[in-house]
Amino acid sequence: MPRLTEQRRTARRNQLIAAAVRCVAREGFHKTTMSAVIAESGMSAGAVYGYFASKNDIIRAIADSVLGRMTANLARLTEGATPVAPIDALESVLGQIADLARDGDIPRVAVQAWAEAGRDEVVAGIVRERLAQVRNAWRELLLRAREAGLLSAAADIDALAQVMLGAMMGFLQQYLLMGDVRPDSYAAAYRSLAGAGE
Amino acid sequence: MPRLTEQRRTARRNQLIAAAVRCVAREGFHKTTMSAVIAESGMSAGAVYGYFASKNDIIRAIADSVLGRMTANLARLTEGATPVAPIDALESVLGQIADLARDGDIPRVAVQAWAEAGRDEVVAGIVRERLAQVRNAWRELLLRAREAGLLSAAADIDALAQVMLGAMMGFLQQYLLMGDVRPDSYAAAYRSLAGAGE
Amino acid sequence: MPRLTEQRRTARRNQLIAAAVRCVAREGFHKTTMSAVIAESGMSAGAVYGYFASKNDIIRAIADSVLGRMTANLARLTEGATPVAPIDALESVLGQIADLARDGDIPRVAVQAWAEAGRDEVVAGIVRERLAQVRNAWRELLLRAREAGLLSAAADIDALAQVMLGAMMGFLQQYLLMGDVRPDSYAAAYRSLAGAGE
Amino acid sequence: MPRLTEQRRTARRNQLIAAAVRCVAREGFHKTTMSAVIAESGMSAGAVYGYFASKNDIIRAIADSVLGRMTANLARLTEGATPVAPIDALESVLGQIADLARDGDIPRVAVQAWAEAGRDEVVAGIVRERLAQVRNAWRELLLRAREAGLLSAAADIDALAQVMLGAMMGFLQQYLLMGDVRPDSYAAAYRSLAGAGE
DNA sequence: TATGAATGAGCATTCATTCAT
DNA sequence: GATGAATGAATGCTCATTCAT
Secondary structure (H helix, E strand, C coil): CCCHHHHHHHHHHHHHHHHHHHHHHHCCCCCCHHHHHHHHHHHHHHHHHHCCCHHHHHHHHHHHHHHHHHHHHHHHHHHHCCCCCCCHHHHHHHHHHHHHHHHHHHCCCCCCHHHCCCHHHHHHHHHHHHHCCCHHHHHHHHHHHHCCCCCCCCCHHHHHEEEEEEEEHHHHHHHHHHCCCCCCHHHHHHHHCCCCCC | CCCCCCCHHHHHHHHHHHHHHHHHHHCCCCCCHHHHHHHHHHCHHHHHHHHHCCHHHHHHHHHHHHHHHHHHHHHHHHHHCCCCCCCHHHHHHHHHHHHHHHHCCHHHHHHHHHHHCCCCCCCCHHHHHHHHHHHHHHHHHHHHHHHHCCCCCCCCCHHHHHHHHHHHHHHHHHHCCCCCCHHHHHHHHHHHHHHHCC | CCCHHHHHHHHHHHHHHHHHHHHHHCCCCCCCCHHHHHHHHHCCHHHHHHCCHHHHHHHHHHHHHHHHHHHHHHHHHHHHCCCCCHHHHHHHHHHHHHHHHHHHHHHHHHHHHHHHHCCCCHHHHHHHHHHHHHHHHHHEEEEEEHHCCCCCCCCCHHHHHHHHHHHHHHHHHHHHCCCCCHHHHHHHHHCCCCCCCC | CCCHHHHHHHHHHHHHHHHHHHHHHHCCCCCCCCCHHHHHCCHHHHHHHHHHHCCCHHHHHHHHHHHHHHHHHHHHHHHHCCCCCCCHHHHHHHHHHHHHHHHHHHHHHHHHHHCCCCHHHHHHHHHHHHHHHHHHHHHHHHHHHCCCCCCCCCCCCCHHHHHHHHHHHHHHHHHHHCCCCHHHHHHHHHHCCCCCCC
């Protein structure tokens, strides 16, 4: 088969996932019909099943794709060699999330994926892996911050990474559900919490 | 006269919701069939539709019930007159969430409700109301903490309430998805974060 | 049982039939639900089944009642001893039908009964009996008209009675479906047809 | 390309309508189940819904089809250029109706359609249109008869067309319900009515 | 190869009827 | 008696998937 294969195939797959994501953002995984995905993608039913074995397969691909794109921007943050104060990093990350939520469907579908993980163990595996990536990125960033003295030497890096990931999830949910959270004040609140309790 | 008393009617309704919650915890809202709910509840198809007009109605009742029960314990915390350090309160609340998640279906279904809010405006309204309640409880607690000097005078109470709610949501999601978060270390991390960056 | 029984029972039965007729005029026999009849009658489900064994029974009672009331006025016409010209009688009868159709549900439900006769042999029997009554009335009237010289001596009384009944049915259907037929011009047309063709 | 040609699609549609007509002749519109239609047509449930959006759609298509076929033969009668005596034409038309009723389901279903017009405004529109066609055909025939002197010059063509349509409906109903009407004597009775009343 | 019509099990919901109170 | 909540088989319809063309 000399036709331009793998590259073209991947492109079509992505185009299909993009169409499916638009549908899922509107109706959720299980109220989205294959018929809707087929119409949105402009492909034929047969063609779709040439790229994915089943609707479940598409759901899994969507989950992976969408969570991957949530993570993508975060990775960029960590790549930099210069240490960043964790809360500054958080503000930046929350800003990226707010941007994604304002402009597109990804965060809405990410929430769907978190819910779906509760009933499909494969999706659960994908989600776990993606969340682990985010935590790893945070751990790296936090370590560098601690080395730079931007974080107390006694800080529990693992727990803090969990807290940072949790902040992202909590912020996103409130952004989507309440629509009244702002990256700057949200991140700043962590600072005000500071001296408290001691 | 075989007329149902309001009390009996409410009891049956709750019994039905409880059965439906068990189903939804397993399969999510839209993969749960009425047939499954009927079997789980031990009622007949017709009887179920005597209590709820449609599956959608049940979904909404579940969302309200489940989010209400997530909130219930929190309210208890705020009722106390004695000021509590916010992070101590958080640890306590996360502990309650972990307990609920370990012992029952409520938190799993709460996640479903958050996702469903993205496609059913009625559920979105219910969720907004319930989340607002949680924030209000936090605001009250935070105000009292600030008055007692357990919180910096400059603290942004509204933003902090958002952060506290977000912490609950982020903790719960990670509890369900990763299974490795612990109330004590999670809450403690907030403290270690505190001084940082300044 | 010293309670006023038979009389009261009949009254309640008629009240029930009246309610059911209102429903059937709106939705036809088979789109009318027992629930609707129960609501319209103000009785309880159990009570209704005390008067009629089944929905089918009600349908049959309605058919009989409604066709009986279509016939009632016709009988009055024939009772008179004085001979009437057939076409004058027809105009009068069509006028009565138009009045019934304008003011109430009976003719609409009569059409339902004719249709139902195609699938329920019991209703077919009721309809046959009622139509036979109408024909008999016409036969009597036509005989008297022939004796009085208002009708040709060679007239086929049986066939003419069929034609008169047919005229009533055809007029009613057009009144209900087209709404543009008038008793006077409709009857008059029979006269203009008369001499023709010979 | 397995695309259906318009021709094939229409053929399948008609086959489906034919199957549905057989069911409706037996049980009426609303006691005919989709399941019965599906079985009778030999198609699958899904296929049926590829041709018609709903059961209501099928009912409407049946109404149009059946009333159209009642009309078809009438049109043929009018096409002829030679004037026909109205009562001769009537006898011929009643003969066609009797043939249709003896051999097939069409007239039984036509009666269903007239009844259904009382509750579905779309069916009512279809019926009105089809009845108007019949009247138009009669008007044309009557005009030609009047020109040829087969009808009194003073005859009210519109009213006579109503009477002719009414005769067809009344004859058909009696054919189906009583089974004792004959085209020849029925038409002849109109003649015997002739001199009467003057 | 790509198509889209066909499949049919499965879905949410209805409703005539019953019977415990 | 009278009530109306409960029953559950049956209904109209959907939709993930297949496969003849």
